[in-house]
Amino acid sequence: MTVQIAHLYALLCLGVVGFQFALIAGAPLGPWTQGGRHEGALPVSGRLLAALSVPVLVFMGLAIVSAAGFAGGFWPRWTGWVALAVSSASCVLNWITPSARERAVWGPVTLIMVALAGYVMAVGP
Known part of the structure; x- marks a missing residue:
C-alpha cells in the first residue's frame, strides 16, 4: 500500500511539473x-522560477517513491524527509498566499501531497 501512495504522490508531482511547463511556455x-x-503570462523571472521548480519536483517524487521501498529504495531514506519538508513549506506558502485562486487550487493539492508524503515517511517500506 505504501508504494501505491508514493506513486500517487509522484503523480501529483508530475501534474505540478506539467503546470510549471505551461508557465514556462x-x-x-x-x-x-x-x-x-x-x-496573464509570467515575466521571464517568473518563468525562470518555474523552471527551477521542475527538478525540485522530480527529486521530490523520486525521493518519496524511493522511501516507500520501490525498486529497492534507490536513494537514502533521508531524501524522503527532505521531500516532505519541501512539500510542507510549499503547502504553508500556498495557504498564506494573497492570491485567492492559488489558495483555492494549490492549497488543497499541496495539503494532499503533504499527507501522502507524511504517510510514506511514517509507515516506511
Missing part, C-alpha cells in the same frame, strides 16, 4: 501562481 496562468502578482 507562457500560458496565461499568472494569477494561479507566485502570489498571483501577474495577470
Whole structure:
C-alpha cells in the first residue's frame, strides 16, 4: 500500500511539473501562481522560477517513491524527509498566499501531497 501512495504522490508531482511547463511556455496562468502578482503570462523571472521548480519536483517524487521501498529504495531514506519538508513549506506558502485562486487550487493539492508524503515517511517500506 505504501508504494501505491508514493506513486500517487509522484503523480501529483508530475501534474505540478506539467503546470510549471505551461508557465514556462507562457500560458496565461499568472494569477494561479507566485502570489498571483501577474495577470496573464509570467515575466521571464517568473518563468525562470518555474523552471527551477521542475527538478525540485522530480527529486521530490523520486525521493518519496524511493522511501516507500520501490525498486529497492534507490536513494537514502533521508531524501524522503527532505521531500516532505519541501512539500510542507510549499503547502504553508500556498495557504498564506494573497492570491485567492492559488489558495483555492494549490492549497488543497499541496495539503494532499503533504499527507501522502507524511504517510510514506511514517509507515516506511
